[in-house]
Amino acid sequence: MQKLWQHLFNEDTGLGIALTTLFYNSSYQNTYKFVKRTERWTIEQIQRYQWEQLTSLLTHAYEHVPYYRTLFKTQGITPKDIKLLEDFQHLPILGKETIQEHTNEFKATNYPMYAFEETNTGGSTGFALRFSIEKGVWFAKHLAYLKILLEQAGCNVMDKSVQLIGREKTWEYRPFSRTLVLSSYQMTDLNLPRYIKKIRRLQPHYIIGYPSAITMLASSTKQDTMKLERLKAIFCFGETIYDWQREFLETYFSCRVHGQYGHREQCVFAGTCEKSNAYHIFPDYGFVELIDRNGYPITKEGQSGEIVATGFHTGIFPFIRYKTGDIATWSMHPCECGRNYPLLKSIEGRVQDFMVSRTSRLVPLMGVLQLISKSSAHMKEYQLYQEQEGELILNIVKKDGFSKDDARQIKDNIHKRLGDEFSVSLSYTNHIPRTSRGKYQFFVQKLPIKYIV
Ligand SMILES: [Zn+2]
Known part of the structure; x- marks a missing residue:
């Protein structure tokens, strides 16, 4: 996901200008208009539309994408045999390894050569996936959705903004897009007060970045709040937003924290709305399933599953039932905003965010980090690390006053929570x-x- 943002923000022109340039781009215009026109669709209208998209994607994949043609043949079926959602859900789930092994066979043969742009994911999970996107088109369409999320938070694309993202350059002001870009790599004790000064001077309408980086920036001031008169929203992406981070940031900046969720693979894009913190999945962007560890779709609230998604805008290199590596839960309560989009109650993190116990059990990280934070007031930073089953290492950057009591309290609390399955x-x-x-x-x-076994 971060790679997508990285691309957007690394455009020399900046987000605002990129959007202005795109004003006359038909992919951008049409996508934006379509989302606005359909945002009050009923559940039935959404389901019907998604089914049409799925079946036409399957037909396209069967006719023009060698990998899927072979897959259908191996299964002894054609797209015509897929009459119900259950039929669709019998198609195999697609992993990154399969795409990597068959990259060329995923390329649709009915697109001209010049339409293919090679790209890759970040590889923060240790696996950089190479694939193709449709040159010019994917970026334009994605920006349309992004504009909608900004608007839902009361912002617009030409507002002044601060971006706190992974860049080498410590800071840079882009006058055309009215954006101050600050590097999350360079958040040193020396630079943090400078960042704050620059932010105050700019008076941004919104701040966007990794939740951990924004939290660190806010914590560095040692004040409970920061008054920025024009600030309307904080947008977080690229990492799970923990509840404590959301609470802290909303109090600190006196505005809402919005979440955005998506990937460069472009199978799913979601964001919070005017009314709730649930992630609203754009139904015309892709079809999303949550799959449990045994490979079955989850249809109820409360049960966690891996996000498996099928993109509607990626015919050039189709991702069908693609395993994203992210874990989430459904919300089945309609949102007050009136959109009938599928809702994710929470995105709990990546598959790699599970701890593995001595008995090879996957234990979610949720709550453990908060417990560690609460165990000592004398840690500047910390990081939990695992490379052996049942064994955790907690790396700590101490603050003044860190004592043996802090160390004992941390270990006791972790033991109370996780029991004997971990040391x-x-x-x-x-x-x-x-x-x-x-x-x-x-x-x-x-x-x-491996989440889905
Ligand atoms: Zn809503």
Whole structure:
């Protein structure tokens, strides 16, 4: 997901200008108009539309995409045999490894050569996936959805903004798009007060970035709030937003924290609306399923599953039932905003965010980080690390006053929560390194995790 944003923000022109340039781009215009025209559709209208999209995608894949043609033949079926959603859900789930092995066979043969643009995902999970996108078109369409999410938060594309993202350059002001870009790599004790000063001077309408980076920026001021008169929203992407981060940031900045969720593979895009923190999945962007560990679709609220998605805008390189590696739960309550979009109650993190116990059980990280935070007020930063089943290492950057009592309290609390299936050892360091995209990782899982068995 971060790669997508990285691309958007690395455009020399900046987001606002890119949008202005796109004003006359038909893909952008048509997508935007279509979403606005259909946002009050009933559930039945959405389902009917999605089914039409799915079946036409399957026919296209069968006719023009060698990988899927072979797949259908192996299964002894044609798209005509897929009459119900259950039939569709019997198609195999697509993993990154399969795409990597058959990259060329995923390319649709009815697109001209010049339409193909090679790209790849970030590889923060240790796997950089190479695939093709439709040159010019994917970017334009995606920006249309992005504009809608900005508008839902009361912002617009030419508003002044601060972007806190993984970039080498410490800071840069882009006058045309009225954007101050700050690097999440360079958030040192020396730079943080400078960042704050620059933000105050700009008086942004919104701030966008990784939740961990925005939280770190806010915490560095040692004040409970920051008054930015024009600030309307904080947008977070690229990482799970923990409840404590949302609460902290909303109090600190006195505005709402909005979440956005998507990937460069373009199978799913979702965001929070005017009324709730549930992620509203754009139904015309792709079809989303939550799949449990045994490979069955989840239809009820409360049960976690892996997000498996089929993109409607990626005919050039179709992703059908693609395993995203992210875990989420459904919300079955209609949202007050009146849109009947499928809703994700929470995105709980990546498959790699599970801890593995001594008995090879997957244990969700949720709650454990908060517990560690609460266990000591004398940690500047920390990072949980696992490379052996049942063994956790907690790397800590100490603050003044960190004592043996802090260490004991942390270990006791973790033991109380996780029991004997885990042992934890503490290790002290001066610095927690950031990822290659400049993100702060609270948990590093070195064991390979397979969620759907
Ligand atoms: Zn809503």
